[in-house]
Amino acid sequence: MNLNDLSDWQAIHKAEIQVSSDLGDLSQVLSWFDQFNHPPVPKYIWMQCQLAIAEGFTNAVRHAHRDKPPETPIEIEVAIFPERLEIRIWDRGQPFDLKGSVTDMPAQVDEEAVGGRGLKLLDRIADGLSYTQTDDRRNCLLIVKYYPQA
Numbered sequence: 062m063n064l065n066d067l068s069d070w071q072a073i074h075k076a077e078i079q080v081s082s083d084l085g086d087l088s089q090v091l092s093w094f095d096q097f098n099h100p101p102v103p104k105y106i107w108m109q110c111q112l113a114i115a116e117g118f119t120n121a122v123r124h125a126h127r128d129k130p131p132e133t134p135i136e137i138e139v140a141i142f143p144e145r146l147e148i149r150i151w152d153r154g155q156p157f158d159l160k161g162s163v164t165d166m167p168a169q170v171d172e173e174a175v176g177g178r179g180l181k182l183l184d185r186i187a188d189g190l191s192y193t194q195t196d197d198r199r200n201c202l203l204i205v206k207y208y209p210q211a
Contacts, residue, residue: 073101075140080118082126082133090118090137097139101211102146110146113186113204114139116179117150125154125200136199143211145188148204156200159192 078093080086094114098107114137121135136151159180184190189205 072140072142075138077136077138079134079136081131082122082129082135083131084119084122086135087115087118091115093137094139097141097146101143101208102141103208106146106206106208109186110148110204110206113183113206114148114150116183117148117202117204120179121150121152121154121202125152127154129153144209145205145207147206148202150202150204151195151199152202153199156194157192159190159202 074097076093076096078090080089091111091114094111097110098104102110118135118137126133126135133153136149138147138149140147183204186206187204188207189203191203192200193203194200
């Protein structure tokens with residue numbers, strides 16, 4: 062399945078937020094994400110997606126926007142469907158090869174390292190993961206997580 066072809070015509074709940082490129086805004090993002098902590102999303106799936114959204118946001122701030130002013134926006138959209146949760150995080154940095162980066166990572170993660178585990182973690186959590194440049198030259202990280210229908 063092409064992740065970019067997932068339609069939103071059957072979304073049960075959908076919301077968006079825009080924040081600055083400031084790690085201090087992570088608490089605002091996580092508070093906003095609380096609205097998705099209810100059925101049909103199982104609690105354990107919501108918790109995994111909470112970690113994924115935190116990783117995606119911090120990666121956008123630390124990597125994609127590292128040379129950009131803090132007011133450079135990061136947009137986040139979450140949509141709930143009967144069988145899946147979709148997270149989209151848009152940044153304005155240089156695009157990179159997500160799949161290649163995940164593939165090139167060592168199988169064993171250095172537990173002492175300060176960073177470098179986020180992409181591997183996202184890959185483990187997500188049932189679908191992509192990073193593509195949009196027509197307006199933003200990059201969209203798409204994280205898809207499936208769960209059993211209620």
